[in-house]
Amino acid sequence: MKTVAAFLLVLCYLAGSHAWNCREGPRLSSIRQIDAGLGKVVAVNRYNQAFVLLGTSWYRLSSISLKHISVGPAGMWGASNTNRVYKSVAGNMLQSSGLSLQQVDAGGDGQVVGVSVGGSNTLCLRESFALAYKGVGSLSWSSLGRAMRYYSCSPNNGCWGVDTSFRVYFTQRIVPSNCGTSGWIYVAGQSMTMIEVGTDGSVFGVNRSGQVFQRIGISSRLPQGSAWRSVPMCMSIRHVSYDLGRLWAVTTSGLLMQCTH
Numbered sequence: 001m002k003t004v005a006a007f008l009l010v011l012c013y014l015a016g017s018h019a020w021n022c023r024e025g026p027r028l029s030s031i032r033q034i035d036a037g038l039g040k041v042v043a044v045n046r047y048n049q050a051f052v053l054l055g056t057s058w059y060r061l062s063s064i065s066l067k068h069i070s071v072g073p074a075g076m077w078g079a080s081n082t083n084r085v086y087k088s089v090a091g092n093m094l095q096s097s098g099l100s101l102q103q104v105d106a107g108g109d110g111q112v113v114g115v116s117v118g119g120s121n122t123l124c125l126r127e128s129f130a131l132a133y134k135g136v137g138s139l140s141w142s143s144l145g146r147a148m149r150y151y152s153c154s155p156n157n158g159c160w161g162v163d164t165s166f167r168v169y170f171t172q173r174i175v176p177s178n179c180g181t182s183g184w185i186y187v188a189g190q191s192m193t194m195i196e197v198g199t200d201g202s203v204f205g206v207n208r209s210g211q212v213f214q215r216i217g218i219s220s221r222l223p224q225g226s227a228w229r230s231v232p233m234c235m236s237i238r239h240v241s242y243d244l245g246r247l248w249a250v251t252t253s254g255l256l257m258q259c260t261h
Contacts, residue, residue, distance in 0.1 A: 157201030
């Protein structure tokens with residue numbers, strides 16, 4: 001398997017596009033999901049083990065089984081394989097009581113957003129609750145009123161989501177103090193399985209064929225952008241995240257690619 005992976009990576013180097021230079025990232029066996037924010041990188045492998053990247057090495061975060069993990073201004077949060085919500089407090093992943101969620105995102109302006117089991121509803125945890133939570137007491141989540149299967153927020157550049165029909169939506173702002181939204185805009189052009197917005201507002205998504213796209217034309221006048229631009233990859237991708245000029249891409253075979261523009 002390592003020989004096959006090495007061969008595929010050589011092909012990637014040879015087929016690299018003029019716009020993005022991709023190479024193998026720090027190796028983590030059977031990686032499935034990755035999240036980058038505020039200079040930190042966290043990931044989950046196929047065994048629901050969570051890791052944090054320190055330098056060029058991965059370190060196990062906790063013995064808790066997590067299927068999704070996120071890091072950002074609201075801290076480090078995760079959803080377990082039993083859909084329980086956890087927050088990292090003083091280096092320990094502590095379970096919160098309350099709602100069950102299948103995905104969480106901590107990249108917003110202090111608030112945490114999450115997707116309920118089955119994508120029937122999208123929830124928001126106010127900034128004051130998210131930052132103050134120390135592992136004691138029940139969390140009070142507010143409904144955002146739209147069914148989603150995946151959600152991602154940026155501190156100052158809105159939130160993006162993929163609904164249960166793989167359609168992409170954008171809201172310019174979620175108010176961290178009360179979780180109010182500015183309304184939803186349908187973004188046409190691609191059907192995505194997941195989408196991520198970086199701290200600087202850069203948006204990347206993966207479509208149902210495992211192809212990566214970047215949203216271009218984003219401005220103060222047109223915060224949802226104007227078009228999708230393909231980011232060529234030589235292997236099928238399952239998950240991406242972007243921070244500090246680096247695009248992290250997880251292949252469907254469990255390899256990690258690190259790309260720069």
